[in-house]
Amino acid sequence: MSGRDNSVRVLSTLALKGAIARLAGAYQAASGVAIDADFAPTLALLERLRGGEVADLVILTREGLDEMTGEGRVAPDSAIDLARSYVGVAVQAGAMHPDIATEAALRSALLGARAVAYSRLGASGILFARLIEQLRIAAEINARAVIIPVGFTAEKLISGEADLAIQQISELKQIDGIEVVGPLPPELQTPAVFSAGRMVASQRAAAADHLLRYLSSADIAPVLRETGLEP
Numbered sequence: 001m002s003g004r005d006n007s008v009r010v011l012s013t014l015a016l017k018g019a020i021a022r023l024a025g026a027y028q029a030a031s032g033v034a035i036d037a038d039f040a041p042t043l044a045l046l047e048r049l050r051g052g053e054v055a056d057l058v059i060l061t062r063e064g065l066d067e068m069t070g071e072g073r074v075a076p077d078s079a080i081d082l083a084r085s086y087v088g089v090a091v092q093a094g095a096m097h098p099d100i101a102t103e104a105a106l107r108s109a110l111l112g113a114r115a116v117a118y119s120r121l122g123a124s125g126i127l128f129a130r131l132i133e134q135l136r137i138a139a140e141i142n143a144r145a146v147i148i149p150v151g152f153t154a155e156k157l158i159s160g161e162a163d164l165a166i167q168q169i170s171e172l173k174q175i176d177g178i179e180v181v182g183p184l185p186p187e188l189q190t191p192a193v194f195s196a197g198r199m200v201a202s203q204r205a206a207a208a209d210h211l212l213r214y215l216s217s218a219d220i221a222p223v224l225r226e227t228g229l230e231p
Helices: 012-029 042-050 062-070 103-112 123-134 138-143 205-215 216-227
Strands: 007-013 035-039 057-061 080-083 085-093 116-119 145-146 164-168 178-183 192-198
Touching: 007 042, 007 123, 007 205, 012 080, 012 178, 012 192, 012 205, 012 216, 035 042, 035 080, 042 057, 042 062, 042 080, 042 192, 057 062, 057 205, 062 192, 085 123, 103 138, 123 138, 123 164, 205 216
Parallel strands: 007 035, 007 057, 116 145, 116 164
Antiparallel strands: 057 192, 080 192, 085 164, 085 178
16 A cells, blocks of 8 residues: 555645644544644635635535535535634734723724735635724835735744744744744634535545544634634
8 A cells, every 4th residue: 555545635725734743743643644734715715615625525615615505616514613713913023012902902002003914815814804804904004014925924033034924823823932922912813614525436435434533622722722723
């Protein structure tokens, strides 16, 4: 049996990267099956899947998974919600933590920042772009924002290009040398729900279903919490 036959191919949203990296070794030791995972923002993954890319398992936002189910790419009976994620704010380690507890405080913190880093394609970036419009500060923020196409916004804190980074807390936490200030005020955000499902085209349905059961089990809840997600 080749290594390829003994692995489950997973296409996952970046938010689960930290959790899957931590779980992969234990899962392989217990099941004998490796997790062959590739991570990208949901919108980029949807484009790849529509372009014909195939995996055994996909982890997307709930909306993204519903679209893939509707298009007949994901088996409807396999879909399962794994975790909820909140958008947060991070600073470089050791930097002052701004007050972001209320809408007014967050507005001041954003306007007071030299530059804010956010992502163009991720769910967090879409939410943030809407939020600064709503707060009527989009022109000021975008004039000096660092908007990345894909990847981790907190890297811009390390490089010194930004002093606030906005992203899912689970994504912020994947970069060393930063501190998460906290989530955006709850009334200003809708938590993203990340869900998994088996692709109809998967040649390893049983292995994919086994991994799905494992990812939704109570055993992995602590790992999800440690990486900034709510099971």
